[in-house]
Amino acid sequence: MKSKNITLIILGIFFLLFPFIIKSEYYQHLVIIALMWVVIGSSWNLLAGYTGQVSFGHAIFFGVGAYTAGIFVTKLEISAWWGMLFGGFAAMLIALFVGWVCFRLRGPYFALATLAGSEIIRLVATNWESLTDGMVGILIIQSFRSKLPYYYIVLGLAAACIYAIHLLMKSKWGYYFVSIREDQDAAESLGINTTLYKNISLLISAFFAGSAGAFYMNYMAFIDPHVVFSLHYISIMAILVGIVGGVATIMGPAVGAFVMVGVQETFRSAFFGVAPRWISEAHALVFGLLVIFVIMFMANGIVGDWGKIKRVLLGTRPSA
Amino acid sequence: MLEVKGIDVFYGDLQVLWDVSFHVDQREILVLVGANGAGKSTTIKTVSSLITPRKGSIEFDGVRLDQTPPYKVIESGLVHVPEGRRLFSLMSVEENLIMGSLYGEAKEKRFATVEKVYDIFPRLRERKKQLAGTLSGGEQQMLAVGRGLMSLPRMMMFDEPSLGLAPILVQEIFHMVKRVNEEGVTVLLVEQNVKQTLAMCNRAYVLENGRIVLEGEGKALMDNAHVKEAYLGI
Amino acid sequence: MPLLELKKLVKDFGGLKAVNEVSFQVEKGEIFGLIGPNGSGKTTIFNCINNFYPITNGDVIFKGKSIKGLKPHKVCHLGIGRTFQVVKPLARMTVLENVTASAFCRFNTIREAQKEAGRVLEFCNLNTSKEKLAKSLPIGSRKRLEIARALATRPDMILLDETAAGLNPSELDEAIDLIRRIRESGITILIVEHIMKLIMSISDRIHAINFGQTIAEGSPKEVADNPAVIEAYLGEEYARS
Amino acid sequence: MTVFLQTLVAGVLIGGIYSLIGIGMTLIMGVMGIINLAHGQLMMVAMYITLVLFNVLHFDPYISLFVAMPCLFLLGVLIQKFLLNPLMKIESILPENQVLMTVGIGMVLTEIIRFIFSSDYKSVKTPYSSSAFFIGDISFSLPMCIAFGVALIFTGLLFWFLLKTDIGRSIRATAQDKDAATLMGVNTGRITVITFGLGSALVAAAGSLLLPIFYLFPDVGGPFTLKAFVITILGGLGSTVGAIVGGVVLGIAESLGATYIGMGYKEMVGFVIFVLVLVFLPGGLKRLTKI
Amino acid sequence: SFAEDTIKVGIVLPLTGDQAKFGEIEKLSFDMALEEINGKGGIKGKKIELVIEDDTGRPEVGRSVVEKLITKDKVVMIGGGYSSSVTYAVAGVCQQNQMPFLINTGAADKITEQKWDYIFRLNPPASKYSASVEELLAEVIKPKTVTILHENSLFGTSSAKSFEKSCEKAGYKVLLKQGYEAGGIDFKPVLTQVKQLNPDVVYMVSYVMDAALIMKQSKELKINPKMFIGGAAGFTLPEFQQNAGAASEKIISATLWHQVLPFPGAMDYYNKFKAKFNKETEYHGAEAYAAAYVIADVLNRTKSLKNEDIKKALSETDMMTAFGPVKFTNWDKMTNQNKASSYVVQWIDGKLEMVWPKNLAAKPFVFPVNWLKVWGY
Numbered sequence A: 001m002k003s004k005n006i007t008l009i010i011l012g013i014f015f016l017l018f019p020f021i022i023k024s025e026y027y028q029h030l031v032i033i034a035l036m037w038v039v040i041g042s043s044w045n046l047l048a049g050y051t052g053q054v055s056f057g058h059a060i061f062f063g064v065g066a067y068t069a070g071i072f073v074t075k076l077e078i079s080a081w082w083g084m085l086f087g088g089f090a091a092m093l094i095a096l097f098v099g100w101v102c103f104r105l106r107g108p109y110f111a112l113a114t115l116a117g118s119e120i121i122r123l124v125a126t127n128w129e130s131l132t133d134g135m136v137g138i139l140i141i142q143s144f145r146s147k148l149p150y151y152y153i154v155l156g157l158a159a160a161c162i163y164a165i166h167l168l169m170k171s172k173w174g175y176y177f178v179s180i181r182e183d184q185d186a187a188e189s190l191g192i193n194t195t196l197y198k199n200i201s202l203l204i205s206a207f208f209a210g211s212a213g214a215f216y217m218n219y220m221a222f223i224d225p226h227v228v229f230s231l232h233y234i235s236i237m238a239i240l241v242g243i244v245g246g247v248a249t250i251m252g253p254a255v256g257a258f259v260m261v262g263v264q265e266t267f268r269s270a271f272f273g274v275a276p277r278w279i280s281e282a283h284a285l286v287f288g289l290l291v292i293f294v295i296m297f298m299a300n301g302i303v304g305d306w307g308k309i310k311r312v313l314l315g316t317r318p319s320a
Numbered sequence B: 001m002l003e004v005k006g007i008d009v010f011y012g013d014l015q016v017l018w019d020v021s022f023h024v025d026q027r028e029i030l031v032l033v034g035a036n037g038a039g040k041s042t043t044i045k046t047v048s049s050l051i052t053p054r055k056g057s058i059e060f061d062g063v064r065l066d067q068t069p070p071y072k073v074i075e076s077g078l079v080h081v082p083e084g085r086r087l088f089s090l091m092s093v094e095e096n097l098i099m100g101s102l103y104g105e106a107k108e109k110r111f112a113t114v115e116k117v118y119d120i121f122p123r124l125r126e127r128k129k130q131l132a133g134t135l136s137g138g139e140q141q142m143l144a145v146g147r148g149l150m151s152l153p154r155m156m157m158f159d160e161p162s163l164g165l166a167p168i169l170v171q172e173i174f175h176m177v178k179r180v181n182e183e184g185v186t187v188l189l190v191e192q193n194v195k196q197t198l199a200m201c202n203r204a205y206v207l208e209n210g211r212i213v214l215e216g217e218g219k220a221l222m223d224n225a226h227v228k229e230a231y232l233g234i
Numbered sequence C: 001m002p003l004l005e006l007k008k009l010v011k012d013f014g015g016l017k018a019v020n021e022v023s024f025q026v027e028k029g030e031i032f033g034l035i036g037p038n039g040s041g042k043t044t045i046f047n048c049i050n051n052f053y054p055i056t057n058g059d060v061i062f063k064g065k066s067i068k069g070l071k072p073h074k075v076c077h078l079g080i081g082r083t084f085q086v087v088k089p090l091a092r093m094t095v096l097e098n099v100t101a102s103a104f105c106r107f108n109t110i111r112e113a114q115k116e117a118g119r120v121l122e123f124c125n126l127n128t129s130k131e132k133l134a135k136s137l138p139i140g141s142r143k144r145l146e147i148a149r150a151l152a153t154r155p156d157m158i159l160l161d162e163t164a165a166g167l168n169p170s171e172l173d174e175a176i177d178l179i180r181r182i183r184e185s186g187i188t189i190l191i192v193e194h195i196m197k198l199i200m201s202i203s204d205r206i207h208a209i210n211f212g213q214t215i216a217e218g219s220p221k222e223v224a225d226n227p228a229v230i231e232a233y234l235g236e237e238y239a240r241s
Numbered sequence D: 001m002t003v004f005l006q007t008l009v010a011g012v013l014i015g016g017i018y019s020l021i022g023i024g025m026t027l028i029m030g031v032m033g034i035i036n037l038a039h040g041q042l043m044m045v046a047m048y049i050t051l052v053l054f055n056v057l058h059f060d061p062y063i064s065l066f067v068a069m070p071c072l073f074l075l076g077v078l079i080q081k082f083l084l085n086p087l088m089k090i091e092s093i094l095p096e097n098q099v100l101m102t103v104g105i106g107m108v109l110t111e112i113i114r115f116i117f118s119s120d121y122k123s124v125k126t127p128y129s130s131s132a133f134f135i136g137d138i139s140f141s142l143p144m145c146i147a148f149g150v151a152l153i154f155t156g157l158l159f160w161f162l163l164k165t166d167i168g169r170s171i172r173a174t175a176q177d178k179d180a181a182t183l184m185g186v187n188t189g190r191i192t193v194i195t196f197g198l199g200s201a202l203v204a205a206a207g208s209l210l211l212p213i214f215y216l217f218p219d220v221g222g223p224f225t226l227k228a229f230v231i232t233i234l235g236g237l238g239s240t241v242g243a244i245v246g247g248v249v250l251g252i253a254e255s256l257g258a259t260y261i262g263m264g265y266k267e268m269v270g271f272v273i274f275v276l277v278l279v280f281l282p283g284g285l286k287r288l289t290k291i
Numbered sequence E: 001s002f003a004e005d006t007i008k009v010g011i012v013l014p015l016t017g018d019q020a021k022f023g024e025i026e027k028l029s030f031d032m033a034l035e036e037i038n039g040k041g042g043i044k045g046k047k048i049e050l051v052i053e054d055d056t057g058r059p060e061v062g063r064s065v066v067e068k069l070i071t072k073d074k075v076v077m078i079g080g081g082y083s084s085s086v087t088y089a090v091a092g093v094c095q096q097n098q099m100p101f102l103i104n105t106g107a108a109d110k111i112t113e114q115k116w117d118y119i120f121r122l123n124p125p126a127s128k129y130s131a132s133v134e135e136l137l138a139e140v141i142k143p144k145t146v147t148i149l150h151e152n153s154l155f156g157t158s159s160a161k162s163f164e165k166s167c168e169k170a171g172y173k174v175l176l177k178q179g180y181e182a183g184g185i186d187f188k189p190v191l192t193q194v195k196q197l198n199p200d201v202v203y204m205v206s207y208v209m210d211a212a213l214i215m216k217q218s219k220e221l222k223i224n225p226k227m228f229i230g231g232a233a234g235f236t237l238p239e240f241q242q243n244a245g246a247a248s249e250k251i252i253s254a255t256l257w258h259q260v261l262p263f264p265g266a267m268d269y270y271n272k273f274k275a276k277f278n279k280e281t282e283y284h285g286a287e288a289y290a291a292a293y294v295i296a297d298v299l300n301r302t303k304s305l306k307n308e309d310i311k312k313a314l315s316e317t318d319m320m321t322a323f324g325p326v327k328f329t330n331w332d333k334m335t336n337q338n339k340a341s342s343y344v345v346q347w348i349d350g351k352l353e354m355v356w357p358k359n360l361a362a363k364p365f366v367f368p369v370n371w372l373k374v375w376g377y
């Protein structure tokens, strides 16, 4: 227990000082993106890993958050930073509707419905030009030249998200979420309002994903429907982050986010220019192979299967 | 007919059976008795090759079942009526029965056998088009047994066939097991209903914590002090 | 006033009348047995009481108020706990967590809920398996876990659906003891069971149904001697023995 | 009126193609319960096979059908045997792992094809590619009519196969309870493998028939995967007749949507129907028609 | 390689993902130009090294790429920029770091409307693609009614919008304007509507395969306007003609570039590309090819490899390329924007011919056209 606390403190200090240790904007950018994925992955994990409602449409909430921030600028002419607050709430608003429709379904049907939902909202964003400017996208002026403010904002968001989920899972709600995942009928018979608690989980999840979206708008300064409502690059990536790191673990998505962003960039840049160029062209292939590998050999993710990984790395056999 | 020799069985790292040996003779009714979790179902599952033993051998009429893939076991004339019925819940009653007769002679005589099963369980005939999943517990049990009969087996293994059945049906199930046996089918029966099973069987084994602790004729075991205390509640 | 009253309860499954105008009253503090051949509609009646299935017709009155149409979790909060014939453990939670989750029904903090859970587990003799995952329990313990979970919601009434199926005679005695102790703690019991030794010895009154319709009601002895019950359910052999 | 009729005809015909894509899915998803997000990618592979046969051996796509189907059968068999079946033994918290696996498979297939063929658009040009005949004012595209006919034939065959043959029953039995099927003498491993193979072969047929009408690039599969889901859910899981009805209904709905709401909303119509059916008509059209 | 011997230039392109096809053409064109430039001795004895990185079509990845190019590879300037979203993200970083960025494809108008002095754009913004078609309409076709179909991409939407505006200005009635998701199989529903409306001009902004499908299906439906006009490069590619067959005949299209244009090296580039890579190239490739030459020219002229000097050299650019003249000026609301013109080409007897502007025309514009006869009905 104690050594765990010490590790956490060291990690915390490291992240607080990171921009002063590593000055390269390139690495800072990668860490900012990874931290953003920590938020998205953790929020997905709350809904899918803990509550058992596997969403294939987290892009809905991410995108709505991003568009809220963007539309604040284009339509209301107020700072996109307001989006950091309201993006989360806007995502919750959509989540209410998504929940109303999709929670009538269970298991893979829920997954498919959320997938369809994200495609629907992408098409709405594409076609509703008067609000979203369609495929022209929304372009804002970045507030800061330096990366530091962005870094600390997203670091704060990630820390808040992980800590909130940590607290949540130790409370009544946490127990209820897991009960729902294990057996909805049993949960209902134990006095758990499954509809309500599934929605609560969804709302919290949507809030964080939406905030991450709003952050993306602020940081990247450009969005269009294909970017923020992308099935592959947002919804599926969120699942991968969760699964690679370990579903239903607090730190899993955090680990998953850094691993996924790291692996992606390593291959994309052909091991930072060391490896032959064709490796870079194969990075999408590598990505696919990685998915297959993780599911086959580390079904519970890096954190979930840590014992197993350690055994393999150290070459020890499981004790009988 | 069936010869189990010294099997050790594990679920993952957890050992459930220790050096279990027993044999079933032609045409007899053999009963396995044991408390909850003693490993009765595990034994049956191992015999029907769903689980592979780490040690020991299982031979049925000269066929090494522990080296036979599970789906081939039924072709050797041995059928397992599983615990908890395990029906094909989205298929109709009749289709479930047909699924019991996929190979050889059973396939040729399929439709005659279906009628025979309906005669044994008229309730099933009434519901032949209903989906198995919507049957009540008892109806499902009848169907599970009927499905087993469809393969025209030489030996049947029943895993708690009376579980959850009304007394009137429990009687029927036992009658039926008897009848099946009288028609020349060897029976291996696992039951909690110790009194009745011991009364009707030829021989029995008592399984405790994964080990065979007693063996003997049914009537003899009924008089055994340990059995009386632990299983008959006397 | 009866604690629970069924008024001409009807449940249709697309043409099939699984329950057809069944009425009975369960008094506070009694053990009320419900028997009937397989498929006669017992589990369906349970599912109608806590509204896993919507009722086709009729009414269910609990503590003087209709609970028709209330969501299952509301029914639980009103004080009806239930078990499932096909057990539904929260498989990848420990036994303690299973019961704690249900204790949250009456307690809001984790400490109180865990304390309550500990108490209930003790009561059900599950203390030794506290830290085991629910999925690793043998079937007998799983059935007891069902009961423990229902008890942890502090019900006034509990519905037990074949919680003794698959137990051998000595285990059966433990189960009977447990059910008696539950009643002694002031909880009314509505029980479905096929094991005559159990149901006949502990029930105050028994209600027998067949094809979804009432065929008899009365004391265990009355019901056991009822020709309709013998014909439909017990069988001649049982009656003779 | 002409606009309406032409829209309707266009919808029905495109529905034929959709049905073909849906039939494979209904087998894999509806019957086996495997959610296959690589379905469209499998079709894409079949299209490339058809293309190569056309370019190298000058095979007509309708003949290549008989090559592409076995090839995809084999590919499906390999995928099921080496990637999906092993998953059943792995215990994980979310059963949806299997879904993600197919996402990975889809990505790998796409990227391999991109490696071989680059991202360029490809197409085959046949004499009948753009031939049409007229009934009154309404034009009927010939290749689409052929695809429609083939869809009908395959539906009939599959319907019969699943309901009336022992392998068909074994397929359904395996989907519902693997262990029980094993006890009844079904080699469940082989059955799942065959089923996935068959589903892949069916979508291969769709690919070969689509090629003369459409064109080809490595990412062509994705949207069709989604369409296949819509069709399968709309028609009712596991219902072969449902697949064809679902395909045609989707085709008509999209066409009407394109005409009367706006071309940009065409895809959306499908998804909205999808969600509506999932929520308000669970079981799909199968529930209405009872087939 | 030794840092002293080479000058590193970063190129940001989508080499995977759904835009990879075009990224690939541009990459090959850059490589080809690089070989030529270095083959002729490079820049003042040094060779240019292009560090081409994959942006995967995602803005945040594009940003990773450019941060890496700047901080790790220490490039002296950056080129490329395919999709608008990535281009914008990259431009933002470049401006912040005062890193000269020569855009050759990213077409959103807004990119050069930010008053960013380090950002230069070789290609015209999306809204200016149809200028010459508008001239042709006014002078020859003189339509009364128009229908517009466009793909729902940034390029499709904004060029359709600007075309609609100019139609309104010219007094043509726009009967229908519909966007569609690229990659559809069946355009008949919307084409049936077009047929019913019977416009004088059908204007389509589509990429090559959609373009071929739309024309084939128009032929199936016997749509009969005065003219079918393509608003984008899709209608100028050989694949369009191969796929649409007879349905491509006499179609006209706006284009930014075509190998038949009388620019020095245009036809050479096309032929060389085809010979070397055994596939077709089109205007995206030409843009990249020209950009490489602009980069070489700038590096030749710059006083030093300092960012400021390169920026200055860029802004003084005034040269002829295979893509046409390149000169960066400030006009409308834009900064450092090259004023490339657009042209009209027509498929005549299976060959693409330049027909507008008149002074550059290789063949006279065929008009009016009896479509049913052309299609062989």
Ligand SMILES: Nc1ncnc2c1ncn2[C@@H]1O[C@H](COP(=O)(O)OP(=O)(O)OP(=O)(O)O)[C@@H](O)[C@H]1O
Pocket (backbone or CB within 6 Å): B011, B014, B016, B034, B035, B036, B037, B038, B039, B040, B041, B042, B043, B083, C136, C137, C138, C139, C140, C166
């Ligand atoms: N899949 C499994 N994984 C791990 N342990 C298991 C599994 N199935 C059974 N066990 C354990 O193996 C032991 C024997 O179980 P088995 O089902 O064979 O008992 P049984 O005698 O049939 O009991 P019952 O009367 O309850 O049916 C039990 O302790 C049980 O918990």
Ligand SMILES: Nc1ncnc2c1ncn2[C@@H]1O[C@H](COP(=O)(O)OP(=O)(O)OP(=O)(O)O)[C@@H](O)[C@H]1O
Pocket (backbone or CB within 6 Å): B134, B135, B136, B137, B138, B139, B164, C013, C016, C018, C036, C037, C038, C039, C040, C041, C042, C043, C044, C045, C085
């Ligand atoms: N969801 C359902 N759909 C259709 N029919 C159903 C459904 N559930 C139950 N039935 C039917 O209703 C009848 C009553 O079933 P129920 O499960 O209530 O019986 P039961 O009395 O509990 O039997 P058992 O003692 O075997 O558990 C049965 O005939 C069953 O087939």
Ligand SMILES: [Mg+2]
Pocket (backbone or CB within 6 Å): B040, B041, B042, B083, B159
């Ligand atoms: Mg057992």
Ligand SMILES: [Mg+2]
Pocket (backbone or CB within 6 Å): B137, C042, C043, C044, C085
């Ligand atoms: Mg029941």
